Amino acid sequence: MSSQRVMVVNGPNLGRLGVRDPEVYGHDNLEKLRTLCEQWGTELGFEVEVRQSDDEAEVIHWMHEAVDKSLAVVLNPAAFTHYSYGLADAASQVTDAGLKLIEVHISNPSAREAFRRRSVISPVATGTIAGFGFEGYHLALRAIAAVE
Numbered sequence: 001m002s003s004q005r006v007m008v009v010n011g012p013n014l015g016r017l018g019v020r021d022p023e024v025y026g027h028d029n030l031e032k033l034r035t036l037c038e039q040w041g042t043e044l045g046f047e048v049e050v051r052q053s054d055d056e057a058e059v060i061h062w063m064h065e066a067v068d069k070s071l072a073v074v075l076n077p078a079a080f081t082h083y084s085y086g087l088a089d090a091a092s093q094v095t096d097a098g099l100k101l102i103e104v105h106i107s108n109p110s111a112r113e114a115f116r117r118r119s120v121i122s123p124v125a126t127g128t129i130a131g132f133g134f135e136g137y138h139l140a141l142r143a144i145a146a147v148e
């Protein structure tokens with residue numbers, strides 16, 4: 001049997017990891033996150049692909065691709081979290097298809113500015129992990145592996 005494939009999707013400004021607000025997001029960059037996710041995936045028996053886009057349409061199309069290819073998704077929607085009903089509708093198609101979609105945030109948005117306290121993605125996600133830095137992606141992959 002081929003290993004389960006997981007799409008790890010990062011939204012806007014996460015290509016700037018390491019440079020952007022290191023006191024909030026840490027000093028490691030997206031390449032480091034990619035390496036870690038691939039390594040964690042291998043340990044869990046997953047084929048992991050890490051993507052990043054600043055473009056809402058592209059992220060939405062990746063959700064459609066996940067449905068069409070039956071991929072589980074780890075999604076850090078970044079700022080789209082707080083206002084993108086288009087992405088929420090796309091994410092709900094993933095979970096409606098019976099696929100897991102874990103929402104991840106590097107920081108804990110609930111402990112930050114008021115506008116970050118609302119997620120339009122959480123209601124359609126399988127679950128949400130926030131506030132544990134890059135380790136949150138590891139926890140999300142472990143949740144995909146552990147939970148039916």
Ligand code: DQA
Binds near residue numbers: 077105106108116
């Ligand atoms: C973030 C939190 C969001 O509020 C913010 O817009 C981001 C990153 C996080 O990973 O902590 O870009 O999703």
